[in-house]
Amino acid sequence: xxxxxxxxxxxxxxxxxxxxxxxxxxxxxxxxxxxxxxxxxxxxxxxxxxxxxxxxxxxxxxxxxxxxxxxxxxxxxxxxxxxxxxxxxxxxxxxxxxxxxxxxxxxxxxxxxxxxxxxxxxxxxxxxxxxxxxxxxxxxxxxxxxxxxxxxxxxxxxxxxxxxxxxxxxxxxxxxxxxxxxxxxxxxxxxxxxxxxxxxxxxxxxxxxxxxxxxxxxxxxxxxxxxxxxxxxxxxxxxxxxxxxxxxxxxxxxxxxxxxxxxxxxxxxxxxxxxxxxxxxxxxxxxxxxxxxxxxxxxxxxxxxxxxxxxxxxxxxxxxxxxxxxxxxxxxxxxxxxxxxxxxxxxxxxxxxxxxxxxxxxxxxxxxxxxxxxxxxxxxxxxxxxxxxxxxxxxxxxxxxxxxxxxxxxxxxxxxxxxxxxxxxxxxxxxxxxxxxxxxxxxx
Amino acid sequence: xxxxxxxxxxxxxxxxxxxxxxxxxxxxxxxxxxxxxxxxxxxxxxxxxxxxxxxxxxxxxxxxxxxxxxxxxxxxxxxxxxxxxxxxxxxxxxxxxxxxxxxxxxxxxxxxxxxxxxxxxxxxxxxxxxxxxxxxxxxxxxxxxxxxxxxxxxxxxxxxxxxxxxxxxxxxxxxxxxxxxxxxxxxxxxxxxxxxxxxxxxxxxxxxxxxxxxxxxxxxxxxxxxxxxxxxxxxxxxxxxxxxxxxxxxxxxxxxxxxxxxxxxxxxxxxxxxxxxxxxxxxxxxxxxxxxxxxxxxxxxxxxxxxxxxxxxxxxxxxxxxxxxxxxxxxxxxxxxxxxxxxxxxxxxxxxxxxxxxxxxxxxxxxxxxxxxxxxxxxxxxxxxxxxxxxxxxxxxxxxxxxxxxxxxxxxx
Numbered sequence: 001x002x003x004x005x006x007x008x009x010x011x012x013x014x015x016x017x018x019x020x021x022x023x024x025x026x027x028x029x030x031x032x033x034x035x036x037x038x039x040x041x042x043x044x045x046x047x048x049x050x051x052x053x054x055x056x057x058x059x060x061x062x063x064x065x066x067x068x069x070x071x072x073x074x075x076x077x078x079x080x081x082x083x084x085x086x087x088x089x090x091x092x093x094x095x096x097x098x099x100x101x102x103x104x105x106x107x108x109x110x111x112x113x114x115x116x117x118x119x120x121x122x123x124x125x126x127x128x129x130x131x132x133x134x135x136x137x138x139x140x141x142x143x144x145x146x147x148x149x150x151x152x153x154x155x156x157x158x159x160x161x162x163x164x165x166x167x168x169x170x171x172x173x174x175x176x177x178x179x180x181x182x183x184x185x186x187x188x189x190x191x192x193x194x195x196x197x198x199x200x201x202x203x204x205x206x207x208x209x210x211x212x213x214x215x216x217x218x219x220x221x222x223x224x225x226x227x228x229x230x231x232x233x234x235x236x237x238x239x240x241x242x243x244x245x246x247x248x249x250x251x252x253x254x255x256x257x258x259x260x261x262x263x264x265x266x267x268x269x270x271x272x273x274x275x276x277x278x279x280x281x282x283x284x285x286x287x288x289x290x291x292x293x294x295x296x297x298x299x300x301x302x303x304x305x306x307x308x309x310x311x312x313x314x315x316x317x318x319x320x321x322x323x324x325x326x327x328x329x330x331x332x333x334x335x336x337x338x339x340x341x342x343x344x345x346x347x348x349x350x351x352x353x354x355x356x357x358x359x360x361x362x363x364x365x366x367x368x369x370x371x372x373x374x375x376x377x378x379x380x381x382x383x384x385x386x387x388x389x390x391x392x393x394x395x396x397x398x399x400x401x402x403x404x405x406x407x408x409x410x411x412x413x414x415x416x417x418x419x420x421x422x423x424x425x426x427x428x429x430x431x432x433x434x435x436x437x438x439x440x441x442x443x444x
Numbered sequence: 445x446x447x448x449x450x451x452x453x454x455x456x457x458x459x460x461x462x463x464x465x466x467x468x469x470x471x472x473x474x475x476x477x478x479x480x481x482x483x484x485x486x487x488x489x490x491x492x493x494x495x496x497x498x499x500x501x502x503x504x505x506x507x508x509x510x511x512x513x514x515x516x517x518x519x520x521x522x523x524x525x526x527x528x529x530x531x532x533x534x535x536x537x538x539x540x541x542x543x544x545x546x547x548x549x550x551x552x553x554x555x556x557x558x559x560x561x562x563x564x565x566x567x568x569x570x571x572x573x574x575x576x577x578x579x580x581x582x583x584x585x586x587x588x589x590x591x592x593x594x595x596x597x598x599x600x601x602x603x604x605x606x607x608x609x610x611x612x613x614x615x616x617x618x619x620x621x622x623x624x625x626x627x628x629x630x631x632x633x634x635x636x637x638x639x640x641x642x643x644x645x646x647x648x649x650x651x652x653x654x655x656x657x658x659x660x661x662x663x664x665x666x667x668x669x670x671x672x673x674x675x676x677x678x679x680x681x682x683x684x685x686x687x688x689x690x691x692x693x694x695x696x697x698x699x700x701x702x703x704x705x706x707x708x709x710x711x712x713x714x715x716x717x718x719x720x721x722x723x724x725x726x727x728x729x730x731x732x733x734x735x736x737x738x739x740x741x742x743x744x745x746x747x748x749x750x751x752x753x754x755x756x757x758x759x760x761x762x763x764x765x766x767x768x769x770x771x772x773x774x775x776x777x778x779x780x781x782x783x784x785x786x787x788x789x790x791x792x793x794x795x796x797x798x799x800x801x802x803x804x805x806x807x808x809x810x811x812x813x814x815x816x817x818x819x820x821x822x823x824x825x826x827x828x829x830x831x832x833x834x835x836x837x838x839x840x841x842x843x844x845x846x847x848x849x850x851x852x853x854x855x856x857x
Binding site: 112124 | 519524527531533536662664753754756
């Protein structure tokens with residue numbers, strides 16, 4: 001009876017082991033004879049918690065040789081050593097072990113940079129926390145704490161002792177800096193396909209706000225940027241693309257095949273696409289426009305024709321518009337069914353049959369209105385708009401004055417051309433105020 | 445013809461965008477310690493040491509070129525690569541020595557500021573804190589681009605030494621001959637001076653700084669040739685300026701048999717011999733070099749240490765996002781400037797410790813570099829060729845030998 005609580009206490013620490021504690025641990029064969037030391041562990045990259053596939057052991061120092069042992073041949077991962085089921089003679093040592101496409105803990109994760117999608121940062125892995133399940137190991141957490149560093153240096157007990165001397169309940173001793181593996185995305189690159197070895201989990205990435213995703217992306221080095229971009233799905237690509245600076249955008253686009261590049265320009269809002277295209281040398285812009293489907297390229301080249309700092313240059317052509325005699329019910333139905341490249345601000349524009357701007361309304365008014373009414377009845381009493389050649393300041397002034405999230409842009413004949421959203425105006429104003437676009441650092 | 449000129453312009457524009465890291469790193473090399481060494485070399489041995497600058501250029505180009513190549517190919521800093529390939533233990537000890545050596549180096553830069561303060565007749569208690577605040581403010585408030593522009597401007601000010609060289613009216617024919625004709629003198633003082641001159645040229649922080657700043661610039665592989673040109677130009681500029689310093693001192697002090705201990709002595713002795721302008725140019729050069737290096741050394745240390753230990757890095761981050769980075773940077777500047785203002789502080793032991801710690805670290809850094817640059821997994825087809833490796837190993841053995849000798853002699857002196 002007395003023993004029971006102690007056993008309980010011991011179990012968790014036995015179940016978990018740090019990779020740094022496994023490294024260089026002796027590996028013995030079935031007759032308890034040493035065959036080598038732990039060098040690396042190959043894991044299956046596809047799973048949520050990667051499971052160990054094989055063990056790489058090394059022997060010798062000056063003439064180092066490596067052998068690969070598959071996990072079924074391992075009997076037990078002991079506190080002192082790893083015991084194999086096979087005999088020493090059955091193990092085949094070679095000069096090299098490099099299978100560069102596999103994901104291994106020492107080469108690809110330990111000491112490397114990874115993306116932490118929980119805190120939206122790039123971190124360096126100080127240690128890996130492994131869980132023992134039926135003799136095999138699973139990657140459970142990564143350790144990024146100072147204590148992990150100190151453990152690797154071999155001073156954990158000394159520093160623990162010193163800290164305990166001063167403060168028994170120090171944060172340092174109790175707080176574990178373990179990040180669950182599901183938030184961690186290794187960045188190591190598969191040398192043959194030049195993409196990230198572990199599939200980029202789109203669900204996790206879509207939980208990172210687009211602006212943070214852009215920041216993370218900018219912090220990566222060129223090779224990782226390109227590999228990550230290539231490994232992402234179109235939605236993630238588009239989200240990254242509109243949140244990075246022009247230099248990086250250009251770099252990424254140049255690395256892609258024409259088809260992929262056009263796909264991205266297709267997927268991002270037209271005003272972002274024109275923003276990018278107008279900064280490119282003319283010949284490049286024309287080439288991209290030529291590659292696009294004619295409808296989009298026509299729209300973009302029209303947008304490109306307007307001066308950069310005029311309403312025409314700022315506007316996007318992605319907005320919600322209805323003809324004035326549409327019923328509220330029909331409008332709401334269409335809004336529900338249509339997909340948008342970006343979340344449109346909740347403004348809806350109303351035009352006549354020949355596209356002249358008649359009025360505007362918002363989602364709230366639509367929801368509250370009588371479903372059988374025509375749209376004009378749900379419109380604001382008055383709709384303010386700007387012209388294609390209105391200046392940034394004029395636009396900003398009107399939007400602030402009437403508390404608009406978006407404002408309509410019309411040509412000289414009062415025909416609706418596009419809308420300007422508040423975020424585009426804001427970023428333009430910020431760049432005027434600070435003279436720096438996109439990479440402004442704000443205290444969190 | 446028209447097309448060719450246009451191509452030339454395009455290439456020049458490309459070079460201008462890539463230019464920076466190599467030239468800046470090389471110029472920081474002519475810091476307060478460097479100027480002192482070259483002044484003493486010129487004053488005591490005349491033109492007879494100038495020949496050594498040609499092998500120095502070669503060694504500098506070879507070592508720094510490997511750094512920028514690694515930066516462009518891998519996109520990672522040297523400390524990053526050491527951490528990723530050699531593990532945390534090696535990185536930790538290397539970074540500890542790097543911090544130690546760079547703190548002492550920074551102290552000697554602020555000593556240079558203090559010396560030039562005295563030359564201009566300003567109290568060092570005003571100029572040193574002023575420079576420390578300026579240096580701190582520049583990095584904390586600046587962006588990489590703006591900081592680089594200030595640094596490139598500082599490089600231009602090094603031309604004050606070239607001007608002062610012309611003002612001292614040397615015999616150019618003699619200078620030219622002695623720069624290509626090795627003239628070894630087999631006595632202890634000459635050899636020590638020679639080792640000193642070569643030893644101050646390649647310091648461990650330079651490799652870290654160069655690689656990080658090339659990474660920060662995000663230079664692409666296809667533009668690598670311009671990056672290499674940047675390194676070569678940097679190595680030439682820095683050595684030409686060093687030659688001019690030696691020439692000024694040789695032409696005035698050596699001819700008149702004046703012995704000096706420091707760059708300050710050199711400037712003071714120049715005043716009656718070469719005139720007021722030469723004196724001011726020399727003193728201004730010293731101030732510029734000291735402040736410039738006092739910027740780069742703490743920056744480079746903070747960068748490398750944070751890279752290696754996996755802390756947030758960057759001039760473009762806020763204090764709260766990168767606390768370790770700013771804490772290290774601030775602490776090094778604070779220590780560097782405070783030590784100089786302590787009454788009765790002796791500079792010679794500081795210089796010796798800084799040289800000694802450089803000497804301990806350099807062999808390791810060079811060996812790490814050689815292993816990294818030849819790692820096929822990292823560098824692909826951009827590893828060293830066999831001939832290049834042969835030359836590199838020769839240079840590295842030479843540098844290691846020299847730094848070991850320097851390490852011991854710095855205690856003998």
